[in-house]
Amino acid sequence: xxxxxxxxxxxxxxxxxxxxxxxxxxxxxxxxxxxxxxxxxxxxxxxxxxxxxxxxxxxxxxxxxxxxxxxxxxxxxxxxxxxxxxxxxxxxxxxxxxxxxxxxxxxxxxxxxxxxxxxxxxxxxxxxxxxxxxxxxxxxxxxxxxxxxxxxxxxxxxxxxxxxxxxxxxxxxxxxxxxxxxxxxxxxxxxxx
Ligand code: PRP
Numbered sequence: 001x002x003x004x005x006x007x008x009x010x011x012x013x014x015x016x017x018x019x020x021x022x023x024x025x026x027x028x029x030x031x032x033x034x035x036x037x038x039x040x041x042x043x044x045x046x047x048x049x050x051x052x053x054x055x056x057x058x059x060x061x062x063x064x065x066x067x068x069x070x071x072x073x074x075x076x077x078x079x080x081x082x083x084x085x086x087x088x089x090x091x092x093x094x095x096x097x098x099x100x101x102x103x104x105x106x107x108x109x110x111x112x113x114x115x116x117x118x119x120x121x122x123x124x125x126x127x128x129x130x131x132x133x134x135x136x137x138x139x140x141x142x143x144x145x146x147x148x149x150x151x152x153x154x155x156x157x158x159x160x161x162x163x164x165x166x167x168x169x170x171x172x173x174x175x176x177x178x179x180x181x182x183x184x185x186x187x188x189x190x191x192x193x
Contacts, residue, residue: 008170011183016159017152017176022134025151026054029132030061033102033149038064040100044132047117048072048090049171050106053163054134054151058104069093073117086116101126106163107135108145115143135159135176158184 033042046055048070059068072090101121108114114131122129134151158181160166161173166184170177 011179012177013157013180015175015177016154016157017162019174022151022162022174022176023057026057026134027061029149029151030058030063033058033132034062034064037066037100037102040128041065041067042100042102043094043096044068044102044104045092045096045121046070046104047106047113050163050165051104051134053171054106055104058132071117073113086113088120096121096124096126098125098127100128100130102130102132102148105131105133107137107159108133108147109137109140111141111143111145114145118145134162135164 042064044055044059044066046052046068049072055068059066069092070090071088071092073086073088103114103117103121105114108131114133118129118131130148131145132149133147136147136150136153137156138153139156154176157178158166159176159178160170161176163171164176165171166179
């Protein structure tokens, strides 16, 4: 697996997506986005912290004029189960009125975080509001979300790496791995990103 330490890798059930698979998909997504947004000067909004790796890779493959901003909305903290409410921890640094906005997420799980965020952003009157997500777990969805540009649909497993964490660990891994259930829920009764 490479970058994870041996102790960390003992916690992984499998590598779900390799670095090469992710890179290939990110390039394809960038081509799709460029074809639709080439003349729109989009504003890419990364949702902290999970999206930073994906945003950094995606924006460098987008050969079109664009800007980025960051927002932090969290519904998990260090707990493995979503609270169902979203706290805005950091707002955007600019007005999005009249802008073509693309929200960039690492994962859409229940969809609660993104639903709240989209409602909040829509109130600010962007010209358009699209969604780019690297991962989606459709089996877990509780809020309706139309993902405009999706990297991968994945099964309902707890995944880490490429920006995604468990209790702030594993974000730096260049691949996406599934954690063994005993690594995140010793009682074996939980299942989230
Ligand atoms: C994760 C992820 C999404 C959200 C998805 O963020 O980055 O923003 O959860 O879950 P949902 O679809 O069930 O709402 P988290 O709140 O863990 O913060 P992080 O990005 O800092 O890890």
